[in-house]
Amino acid sequence: MQEIWDILKNLDYSPLWISLKTGLVATVICFFLGIWTARSVMRMGKRAKAFVDGLLTLPMVLPPTVAGFFLLLIFSLRRPIGSFLYDELSIKVVQTWLGCVLAAGVISFPLMYRNARAAFEQVDIELIYAGRTLGMSERAIFWRVVLPSAGPGVVSGTILTFARALGEYGATSMLAGNIAGKTGTISQRIAMVIQNGDYQTAGLWVAIILLISFGIVVVMNIFADSKLRNVKKW
Amino acid sequence: MSLSVNIIKRLPGFTLNVSLDAEAGVTALLGASGSGKSMTLRCIAGVERPDEGSIVLDGRVLYDSKAKIDLPPQARKVGYLFQRYALFPSMTVLQNIDAGLSLEREARVRKEKHERLIERFHLQGLEHRLPRELSGGQMQRVALCRMLAGEPEAILLDEPFAALDSHLRWQMEAEVRETLAGFSGVALLVSHDRGEVYRMSKRVCVLNAGKSEPLLETQALFDHPRTLQTALITGCKNCPPAERITPETVFVPEWNAKLACAPDQAENITHVGIRAHYVAPCQAGAENALLCRVVDAADDVLSRVLTLLPEGGMNVIRAEVSKTVGDTLQIGGETWFCLPKEHIMLLKETHES
Numbered sequence: 001m002q003e004i005w006d007i008l009k010n011l012d013y014s015p016l017w018i019s020l021k022t023g024l025v026a027t028v029i030c031f032f033l034g035i036w037t038a039r040s041v042m043r044m045g046k047r048a049k050a051f052v053d054g055l056l057t058l059p060m061v062l063p064p065t066v067a068g069f070f071l072l073l074i075f076s077l078r079r080p081i082g083s084f085l086y087d088e089l090s091i092k093v094v095q096t097w098l099g100c101v102l103a104a105g106v107i108s109f110p111l112m113y114r115n116a117r118a119a120f121e122q123v124d125i126e127l128i129y130a131g132r133t134l135g136m137s138e139r140a141i142f143w144r145v146v147l148p149s150a151g152p153g154v155v156s157g158t159i160l161t162f163a164r165a166l167g168e169y170g171a172t173s174m175l176a177g178n179i180a181g182k183t184g185t186i187s188q189r190i191a192m193v194i195q196n197g198d199y200q201t202a203g204l205w206v207a208i209i210l211l212i213s214f215g216i217v218v219v220m221n222i223f224a225d226s227k228l229r230n231v232k233k234w
Numbered sequence: 235m236s237l238s239v240n241i242i243k244r245l246p247g248f249t250l251n252v253s254l255d256a257e258a259g260v261t262a263l264l265g266a267s268g269s270g271k272s273m274t275l276r277c278i279a280g281v282e283r284p285d286e287g288s289i290v291l292d293g294r295v296l297y298d299s300k301a302k303i304d305l306p307p308q309a310r311k312v313g314y315l316f317q318r319y320a321l322f323p324s325m326t327v328l329q330n331i332d333a334g335l336s337l338e339r340e341a342r343v344r345k346e347k348h349e350r351l352i353e354r355f356h357l358q359g360l361e362h363r364l365p366r367e368l369s370g371g372q373m374q375r376v377a378l379c380r381m382l383a384g385e386p387e388a389i390l391l392d393e394p395f396a397a398l399d400s401h402l403r404w405q406m407e408a409e410v411r412e413t414l415a416g417f418s419g420v421a422l423l424v425s426h427d428r429g430e431v432y433r434m435s436k437r438v439c440v441l442n443a444g445k446s447e448p449l450l451e452t453q454a455l456f457d458h459p460r461t462l463q464t465a466l467i468t469g470c471k472n473c474p475p476a477e478r479i480t481p482e483t484v485f486v487p488e489w490n491a492k493l494a495c496a497p498d499q500a501e502n503i504t505h506v507g508i509r510a511h512y513v514a515p516c517q518a519g520a521e522n523a524l525l526c527r528v529v530d531a532a533d534d535v536l537s538r539v540l541t542l543l544p545e546g547g548m549n550v551i552r553a554e555v556s557k558t559v560g561d562t563l564q565i566g567g568e569t570w571f572c573l574p575k576e577h578i579m580l581l582k583e584t585h586e587s
Binding site: 124135148 | 317
């Protein structure tokens, strides 16, 4: 017991803050981008929808390392876009915290987008029709009619997005690397200490991420329950 | 005030082909479910787009495929009453009504309008309730109020009473009738309920598997349906195939009966129709009397529905008689029934083109 306490006291907590910060920023970006994309896709024809939807969902079904590979291909300083960003705008993605956010964002984006879309699809189309015949602008219909009705689905999508972004490993390790205090997230720290045979520290970090993730899921369930009163026990 | 609709829309399974010219007052669109009634309304409101044709409201072109005009629903000034009301669930009654008034920027004007509408639709005290806290009748009033708040030039009612319990139906029907009486524009009522159509509309357009039949005065349609489909949709329960023998007689093979009918100019008739409540017991040997066996009797709320098999016939006749008359007839018994000549309708089957 004393041993664990000592480790806890002397632990470098930077991975926790880096992970939380990354998760938060990535979620905020995904939230708006995901909703906007879902809304745009809802207005597409069947074929365009199937194609764009497939493209947007890819990061969820591909191994994260594949996403990492593409991200590197784009943002490496030796590539046109990466070097342009660095030379002209002094923006560096590789081996920086920005890379953490980008990797986590790309990987968790499909969760936000798909949940938002599923929630929008559940909205009674007659509500939208009613808004239109009443002369409401498309924007007013979206913000005042569609979003409130799709609320629970959008919220659960947001929470899932945060949870996924918090634990991202594959793409992050490739794009941002594992620089202690800068890009070293919890998942990367766990992998690193295990490589060094330090199972005790690894176990602590595992416990921390378990607690956070479980907490997130429980909160989500409680929230979803209070909104969906129609769900009955089987 | 007039609404002229000429549209074609290809849908999976059938093609909607509607042409109708409605004037001020209530015009009904009558058809079985799946005949394209709601889709017609949606095209007029602009929430669905026809494949070709035109829609003109009071000289204002709402849609014209040739001229490439397709006004968005927001610009059409067409009110729509949805079957399940489509009240915005997250908004209060007042906010729902306000949704249609958002164009009026001046708060004072809006407030005055609110008060007038809320009083007119008896919604006092409910202003801050959410739709889920309202009864069916109240929801309908809010929906009506919200629709009229925008001062539409035409209104479309999609099965307005389908979601109401029967005791509320009558009351709401009366209220809607009153509202419609005070509306000076064109009102289109979609329904599959012949009684509703009969009570509420001046003219009827029958929709048959997507195809519209010529507009008729409601009374004329019910008294003299010209086609088999119209007779069926107006609730005629006896419509067997028939051949004309002389101008004033027809033969109905299914009933093995030769019937006298009123002289009629109708040509190429294929069926005859007689409404169940005109079939009545009579003396042997009377005109159009058939000896029938009572095969079944079922009590309706206020009448008794008999299933009769005429002598030598292969198919049954349905008769609706009062309970007192029905009491004297036993299942299995044989009695004479008369199919009054003046109520025999000569019908033509319309083929789907």
